[in-house]
Amino acid sequence: MNQTIEILTEKIKNEIIQQPKRELQFDEPLISSGLIDSFNLVDLALMVEEIFGVHIDDYELNSDSFDTIEELAMFIIEKQESGIH
Amino acid sequence: METILSLYEKQMRTLKGTDTAIRWIDSSLSCQQITWKEIEKESNLRADFLTKKQCQQGDHVFIFLQSSPEIWFFFLGALKCGAVPCVLFPNFGEDAIRSRLIIGKAACLITDSSFKKFEALFLSISTIDAIIYVDEAEVPSSDNKRLHCFHSASASNIQHFTPRCVNPHDPAFMVFTSGSTGFPKAVIHAHRIGESIQRSMQQVLQVEKHELFWCTAHPAWITGTVYSILGPLLCGIESVQYSGNFHAKRWMPILQDQKVVVWYTAPTAFRSLMHESPEFYKKFDFSALKKIFSIGEPLNPVVYFWGKEIFNQDIHDTWFQTEAGTIRIANVPGTAIKPGFMGKAVDDAMPVILNEKNQANQPNEVGRLCLKEGWESCFIDYFEQRSAFASKFQSGFYETGDLAYQDDEGYFCFVGRDDDVINTSGHLVGPFEVESVLLAQDEIVDVGVTAAPDDLLYEKVAAFIVLKENIIWSDKLESKLRVAVTSHLSPIATPKVFVIVDEIPRNNAGKILRNVLRERLK
Numbered sequence: 001m002n003q004t005i006e007i008l009t010e011k012i013k014n015e016i017i018q019q020p021k022r023e024l025q026f027d028e029p030l031i032s033s034g035l036i037d038s039f040n041l042v043d044l045a046l047m048v049e050e051i052f053g054v055h056i057d058d059y060e061l062n063s064d065s066f067d068t069i070e071e072l073a074m075f076i077i078e079k080q081e082s083g084i085h
Numbered sequence: 086m087e088t089i090l091s092l093y094e095k096q097m098r099t100l101k102g103t104d105t106a107i108r109w110i111d112s113s114l115s116c117q118q119i120t121w122k123e124i125e126k127e128s129n130l131r132a133d134f135l136t137k138k139q140c141q142q143g144d145h146v147f148i149f150l151q152s153s154p155e156i157w158f159f160f161l162g163a164l165k166c167g168a169v170p171c172v173l174f175p176n177f178g179e180d181a182i183r184s185r186l187i188i189g190k191a192a193c194l195i196t197d198s199s200f201k202k203f204e205a206l207f208l209s210i211s212t213i214d215a216i217i218y219v220d221e222a223e224v225p226s227s228d229n230k231r232l233h234c235f236h237s238a239s240a241s242n243i244q245h246f247t248p249r250c251v252n253p254h255d256p257a258f259m260v261f262t263s264g265s266t267g268f269p270k271a272v273i274h275a276h277r278i279g280e281s282i283q284r285s286m287q288q289v290l291q292v293e294k295h296e297l298f299w300c301t302a303h304p305a306w307i308t309g310t311v312y313s314i315l316g317p318l319l320c321g322i323e324s325v326q327y328s329g330n331f332h333a334k335r336w337m338p339i340l341q342d343q344k345v346v347v348w349y350t351a352p353t354a355f356r357s358l359m360h361e362s363p364e365f366y367k368k369f370d371f372s373a374l375k376k377i378f379s380i381g382e383p384l385n386p387v388v389y390f391w392g393k394e395i396f397n398q399d400i401h402d403t404w405f406q407t408e409a410g411t412i413r414i415a416n417v418p419g420t421a422i423k424p425g426f427m428g429k430a431v432d433d434a435m436p437v438i439l440n441e442k443n444q445a446n447q448p449n450e451v452g453r454l455c456l457k458e459g460w461e462s463c464f465i466d467y468f469e470q471r472s473a474f475a476s477k478f479q480s481g482f483y484e485t486g487d488l489a490y491q492d493d494e495g496y497f498c499f500v501g502r503d504d505d506v507i508n509t510s511g512h513l514v515g516p517f518e519v520e521s522v523l524l525a526q527d528e529i530v531d532v533g534v535t536a537a538p539d540d541l542l543y544e545k546v547a548a549f550i551v552l553k554e555n556i557i558w559s560d561k562l563e564s565k566l567r568v569a570v571t572s573h574l575s576p577i578a579t580p581k582v583f584v585i586v587d588e589i590p591r592n593n594a595g596k597i598l599r600n601v602l603r604e605r606l607k
Binding site for chain 2: 046049057
């Protein structure tokens with residue numbers, strides 16, 4: 001879990017929101033705060049698929065499914081464990 | 086004069102029912118073909134269902150659904166009932182939904198799995214007689230008598246529904262727009278708009294029969310209601326609809342694989358597509374694409390030249406607004422384009438640039454962009470706000486709220502807004518709504534919201550904030566405020582910039598001096 005959070009934090013800072021110097025907390029809202037907006041939601045899904053082999057459907061790309069890095073990590077791990085990739 | 090329904094019925098008589106009307110593309114880019122016969126049948130089923138649930142002529146039917154063909158079926162079904170459909174954005178927060186349902190006096194609400202999230206809100210709206218739930222996978226547990234589940238498979242198997250008789254001046258549909266002050270206004274369009282929609286599809290967008298058309302606008306936007314839903318239906322044109330999120334890696338395969346011929350989208354989308362390298366686009370074959378149009382914000386010359394290089398086509402800028410109904414100014418294919426200019430008057434539009442004395446300006450002088458009264462697709466009212474409607478018309482001219490100039494060859498150039506409305510990626514955001522949400526936060530004493538220039542969005546929402554004593558600004562607080570606006574209104578309205586100040590500049594009457602705030606952002 002911690003490793004997944006670390007990877008996600010780095011990738012989101014550097015590649016998705018492109019603010020490498022920003023402090024990003026694991027419990028900070030990403031989607032509902034607009035930090036990740038509609039223009040980079042698909043980039044987030046593509047990044048998760050590439051690194052973790054987990055597919056996120058568009059209907060899951062909203063703050064009701066996951067909103068923080070911690071929740072996203074849980075979401076990924078649950079999908080990995082259930083075999084739904 | 087025709088109505089939307091009479092024009093649709095005329096088209097239906099000329100079309101082969103088994104031909105495809107809509108290519109519905111999902112986020113995995115798989116395509117579902119919906120035929121004209123299916124559109125007719127499915128809309129009839131829903132019209133019949135709405136009628137049985139006491140939907141009356143003139144009732145306001147709100148459609149709050151995730152992007153799906155159901156929006157098309159219920160929109161047309163409501164029209165056939167003589168009702169007035171209104172589509173809401175699926176990512177609206179609770180305040181945005183509540184204000185629109187109340188202002189628009191919703192009589193019927195079509196919804197899906199969002200019901201669970203907004204159940205208490207929906208049930209609190211006393212004007213709503215029927216809430217129709219359309220998600221077959223998950224049935225709500227509520228036993229409220231106003232809640233009805235619609236399952237197309239189990240609906241009465243009617244093939245025919247006799248549409249209620251409407252006349253051209255009857256209300257047809259409603260779209261919300263934001264103003265400088267107060268809550269959003271419900272713009273009502275009449276059935277007479279139908280002929281104007283047909284003309285702009287044929288003469289401005291120049292979509293020929295058997296050409297595939299893709300308007301990327303969501304139906305909650307006027308462009309989506311008019312050109313994603315109604316334009317193709319009234320002209321018998323096959324269209325693409327895509328229900329997934331925006332991304333170059335999704336949109337470009339759609340353009341290529343579906344062989345889209347006429348594409349109508351927004352400058353923000355183009356500017357976002359420009360982030361991909363030219364090499365990315367070389368992988369695609371855009372040879373089917375013949376005409377590209379843009380709407381929503383000014384089309385920067387740099388975007389025009391980028392489009393010319395990538396797609397080997399001109400991007401034709403167009404202009405209209407919710408109240409105008411159909412395209413009023415455009416660069417029409419076949420005429421010379423001046424990059425950065427919106428084009429010339431089209432259809433029955435008579436745009437003029439007026440000065441402060443309400444006299445026509447000389448060429449190249451900036452003034453208020455107005456439309457001479459009397460065009461066919463003009464809105465007929467702001468619902469139950471007659472004085473606001475009347476105030477938009479002065480001396481025979483409709484005030485658009487835009488500033489522009491016309492050059493000596495007749496081309497119009499947009500300069501900016503003449504009011505405080507924020508145009509962010511083509512969506513109008515009223516500062517008042519955002520300020521209301523922020524003022525309700527415990528940490529804030531005063532707030533002023535305005536537009537800040539943005540390379541991608543054209544304008545972004547900026548909030549000037551006065552914090553309460555002993556409150557310290559932090560990333561956490563910023564995040565909290567952003568979440569508040571997103572959850573109450575929508576992601577579009579969420580401020581991208583926060584500026585902490587000691588006081589908000591106001592005039593003697595207490596009105597926020599937004600021009601002063603805008604200056605500080607430059």
